[in-house]
Amino acid sequence: MAIADTTATDDRVADRPASAKKPMRLFRNLMPKLALTPMALTAVVVFLGGTIWTVVYSFTSSGLLPRLDWVGLEQYDRLWSTTKWIVSIQNLALYGFLSLIFTLVIGFTLAAMLDRKIRGEAVFRTIFLYPFALSFIVTGLVWQWILNPDYGVQGVVRSLGWESFTFNPLNNPDIVMYGLLIAGLWQGTGLIMCIMLAGLRGIDEDIWKATRVDGIGTVKTYVQVIIPMMRPVFVTSVVLIASGIIKLYDLVVAQTSGGPGISSEVPAKYVMTAMFGGQNLGQGFAASSMMLLGVVIILVPWAFLEFGGRKKRV
Amino acid sequence: MSDIGMLNTVKAAEDPVRRRLDSGPRGARPKRALSRGNIILYGTLLVVSLYYLLPLYVMIVTSLKGMPEIRAGNVFAPPMEITFQPWVKAWAEACTGVNCEGLSRGFWNSVRILIPSVILSITIACISGYTLSKWKFKGSDLFFTILIVGAFIPYQVMLYPIVIMLREVGNTLGVQLFGSLTGLVLVHSVFGMPILTLLFRNYFASIPDELFKAARVDGAGFWGILFRIMLPMSLPILVVAMILQVTGIWNDFLFGVVYTRADSYPMTVQLNNIVNSVQGIKEYNVNMAATLLTGLVPLFIYFVSGKLFVRGIAAGAVKG
Amino acid sequence: MAEQHSVEIRHLDLDFGAVKVLQDLNLDIHEGEFLVLLGSSGCGKSTLLNCIAGLLEPTDGQIFIKGRNVTWAEPSDRGIGMVFQSYALYPQMTVRGNLSFGLKNAKVPKAEIEKRVNRAAEILQIQPLLDRKPGALSGGQRQRVAIGRALVRDVDVFLFDEPLSNLDAKLRADLRVELKRLHQQLENTMIYVTHDQVEAMTLADRIAIMKGGQIMQLSTPDEIYNRPRNKYVADFIGSPSMNFLDGHLENHVFKRGDLVMPMTGYEFAAPKVADRKATIGIRPEHVITGELVQGAPVKSEILVDVVEPMGSDTLVWGNMGDRPFRLRMDGNARVKPGERLPIGIDPSRASLFDASDETRL
Numbered sequence: 004m005a006i007a008d009t010t011a012t013d014d015r016v017a018d019r020p021a022s023a024k025k026p027m028r029l030f031r032n033l034m035p036k037l038a039l040t041p042m043a044l045t046a047v048v049v050f051l052g053g054t055i056w057t058v059v060y061s062f063t064s065s066g067l068l069p070r071l072d073w074v075g076l077e078q079y080d081r082l083w084s085t086t087k088w089i090v091s092i093q094n095l096a097l098y099g100f101l102s103l104i105f106t107l108v109i110g111f112t113l114a115a116m117l118d119r120k121i122r123g124e125a126v127f128r129t130i131f132l133y134p135f136a137l138s139f140i141v142t143g144l145v146w147q148w149i150l151n152p153d154y155g156v157q158g159v160v161r162s163l164g165w166e167s168f169t170f171n172p173l174n175n176p177d178i179v180m181y182g183l184l185i186a187g188l189w190q191g192t193g194l195i196m197c198i199m200l201a202g203l204r205g206i207d208e209d210i211w212k213a214t215r216v217d218g219i220g221t222v223k224t225y226v227q228v229i230i231p232m233m234r235p236v237f238v239t240s241v242v243l244i245a246s247g248i249i250k251l252y253d254l255v256v257a258q259t260s261g262g263p264g265i266s267s268e269v270p271a272k273y274v275m276t277a278m279f280g281g282q283n284l285g286q287g288f289a290a291s292s293m294m295l296l297g298v299v300i301i302l303v304p305w306a307f308l309e310f311g312g313r314k315k316r317v
Numbered sequence: 318m319s320d321i322g323m324l325n326t327v328k329a330a331e332d333p334v335r336r337r338l339d340s341g342p343r344g345a346r347p348k349r350a351l352s353r354g355n356i357i358l359y360g361t362l363l364v365v366s367l368y369y370l371l372p373l374y375v376m377i378v379t380s381l382k383g384m385p386e387i388r389a390g391n392v393f394a395p396p397m398e399i400t401f402q403p404w405v406k407a408w409a410e411a412c413t414g415v416n417c418e419g420l421s422r423g424f425w426n427s428v429r430i431l432i433p434s435v436i437l438s439i440t441i442a443c444i445s446g447y448t449l450s451k452w453k454f455k456g457s458d459l460f461f462t463i464l465i466v467g468a469f470i471p472y473q474v475m476l477y478p479i480v481i482m483l484r485e486v487g488n489t490l491g492v493q494l495f496g497s498l499t500g501l502v503l504v505h506s507v508f509g510m511p512i513l514t515l516l517f518r519n520y521f522a523s524i525p526d527e528l529f530k531a532a533r534v535d536g537a538g539f540w541g542i543l544f545r546i547m548l549p550m551s552l553p554i555l556v557v558a559m560i561l562q563v564t565g566i567w568n569d570f571l572f573g574v575v576y577t578r579a580d581s582y583p584m585t586v587q588l589n590n591i592v593n594s595v596q597g598i599k600e601y602n603v604n605m606a607a608t609l610l611t612g613l614v615p616l617f618i619y620f621v622s623g624k625l626f627v628r629g630i631a632a633g634a635v636k637g
Numbered sequence: 638m639a640e641q642h643s644v645e646i647r648h649l650d651l652d653f654g655a656v657k658v659l660q661d662l663n664l665d666i667h668e669g670e671f672l673v674l675l676g677s678s679g680c681g682k683s684t685l686l687n688c689i690a691g692l693l694e695p696t697d698g699q700i701f702i703k704g705r706n707v708t709w710a711e712p713s714d715r716g717i718g719m720v721f722q723s724y725a726l727y728p729q730m731t732v733r734g735n736l737s738f739g740l741k742n743a744k745v746p747k748a749e750i751e752k753r754v755n756r757a758a759e760i761l762q763i764q765p766l767l768d769r770k771p772g773a774l775s776g777g778q779r780q781r782v783a784i785g786r787a788l789v790r791d792v793d794v795f796l797f798d799e800p801l802s803n804l805d806a807k808l809r810a811d812l813r814v815e816l817k818r819l820h821q822q823l824e825n826t827m828i829y830v831t832h833d834q835v836e837a838m839t840l841a842d843r844i845a846i847m848k849g850g851q852i853m854q855l856s857t858p859d860e861i862y863n864r865p866r867n868k869y870v871a872d873f874i875g876s877p878s879m880n881f882l883d884g885h886l887e888n889h890v891f892k893r894g895d896l897v898m899p900m901t902g903y904e905f906a907a908p909k910v911a912d913r914k915a916t917i918g919i920r921p922e923h924v925i926t927g928e929l930v931q932g933a934p935v936k937s938e939i940l941v942d943v944v945e946p947m948g949s950d951t952l953v954w955g956n957m958g959d960r961p962f963r964l965r966m967d968g969n970a971r972v973k974p975g976e977r978l979p980i981g982i983d984p985s986r987a988s989l990f991d992a993s994d995e996t997r998l
Contacts, residue, residue: 045507136615137615144589145608151601288477295474298471531719533711536739
């Protein structure tokens, strides 16, 4: 290559003996490696190792103590023939579906209303969001009290003269999940409202000017222009809501304890009972592995949609 | 899975909230102060606000009533005769099982859990985030990807293996980890790690590399750069992380129930045991006073920290 | 070693994954020299500077500073000071704190720190700013502080990474002159990375033009401008850039259609260059116009397309046959678009390149 070695013409290139040896790869920058050890251990041992451990032991007959005694899919067979698990799954499906829809609709509607240049926006925002600061235990207990049949909503309406009024979700197996839903929405919609509001603020104001010049109505603008533009915000919201739904546990414990009967059981509670209450570890492992599978089914398509296309560009 | 992409999305969830909430409303300008649309708008917002405020109101009025008044009236009626007896009872006398020391024990347990957990989790996450952004080495991003994916795994999957780990490590070291506050502190630090590490990593990544290089040329090492250069610039993110951890750990129920014993239960667990205990007559006023007491710490943080809280939860909401 | 080199780079390679950022790079920098690394973005010039500073680990090769092998030494142990494009001042420290941070890390005694900070502040005329925070300084003041931070450390080699790029044009010109003065005063070795050829030409003792992780040419500014070693360097240096015309070299005569140019006065690289396809390069400012065309060695003409009066001179964009051709004329030249403009060419000031490997003939 005539081009590359042109340096040699101006200055002699003399090779010197290398007086410094390249240090060993492992020990170079030792401190960062040491500093990252707690986090690396957490990631690999607790998160990865713990997950694999649970999945592996879900194929054993572990009862009071974990035992490596293979029984194949027996725990899963038992799981899916247990009424309580089936009820848990149905409850979660119902709660999850309604919670997702209502959280998105309420969250977006509130955000859109707050985005209309109103007075007292900060006050409203504070009011809608404060429940999110409270724990599910507090949430569940408050709503348990408000929905109390004697002194709560039902009692108040009856005392106003409507004697036959019935609204007693926490004691009615058919509608108990709606009782939980009311509390869950109260606690969680504020967050989604906040995220949606941030999304709305991120939309170029010129879009609004353009739709006004074009004479498109406000509602139509939201539905046909703004919402499609906010797709990433909706995706983030859905992931947040969905991962919250699968965790549903504290709220049930506090508000209904799974009752009446088993009518408000949820998978997370099933796992807890099997593992720490029923000395039935194998069931707990199988049930939690099913929860993991649920997350994978939700997250993998999302990850694929979000990052599959982006990867190609890099 | 491209972790960079995921991080951007996660960051996108947090970032705009911070920036855009400051920029004020942007929708079309309302035409007149009292147009029909405006009446509907404000009317709806006020009604919805009532729904959100109702539980707080109910908690407060119930906790200030005597039991006879509660039985005579309804949950929404304001107290005719204000009494602080339920608060005193909830704090000092309420019973869980045979134990009648009130919520105060749970409160102090929670404080004892909270302080070391917040310090430990933020310290580890801060150092990890700093390493991941400025001292990357081969494989460091892989650990981070595992950590972030791990954040989406339901806690139930990891609960039991952690019981075993705590027991084994405790036995080896000759200390009690499982069933003790120390163990719970470790668990909180572990589960707080993904989101906090992400938070710090993104923050430190936004500090220009040239500043880091300048400090290296000036002879500052790994810790010198962290303590002398990076940390003095990190106050906002430390506050966000603290808000996130204080509310998260205070509100935790699951880990408290699994990893501690009755005498070291945090406040939420004790509250649930008090309220949902089956024996005795239900003292609704005491229950609501206890509930409100448990909620006071996060509510205080919320009302004091304002916009920083929004940043904190927007980031924290991603935590699986 | 007969001659003392300040910095020597031997067979340096750096790969980022599959991308070779530096390839078998060799470079010797003299004691007290002002060397500019010049190139377009992505050519590897900043990477090379970061390797010299110790902020990037090379994949292979060696770096010597003052005869000492520093390939694996910490940045602070190399006897270098560095100035960054974004100033990189520590925002929470005062100017004094910024200047003394490195010295404190090196455990220099307090009195000595005080002395050196004051001396640097005096040289750079920033004494009144010593107790301010960087946030309260202007861009130019910040860059002075950044230079001061390198100055206090009493180093052998100064490294500059595009230090003037963030400043506006006027300030840039001022600081350029000041940097030159500073170099004359301190007589340190300075290595300066830039993509701005004006900075390179005005500051450098020697310029290294880089492309694709290799050095294309390492010479004095004059040599680089007048005798570019290949077509890339010729094209890169000069604004507007050199005109290139393809043709044939036959018996030391360049021919292109009816343009016949005997290369009298041109210094060929070899006494006898064989006939071949060749490209001739003519700088716009070397084109002869006006009355002088009569006496020019070679005459031709162009069809004027666009005229850009710049005040001090006039740029003319035209076509010679089917090829675009630019030239620079006097500021008060009167030329109109569509006009046929006679021009003259002096072969001794042109550059001739091999058409296939693009090296200078």
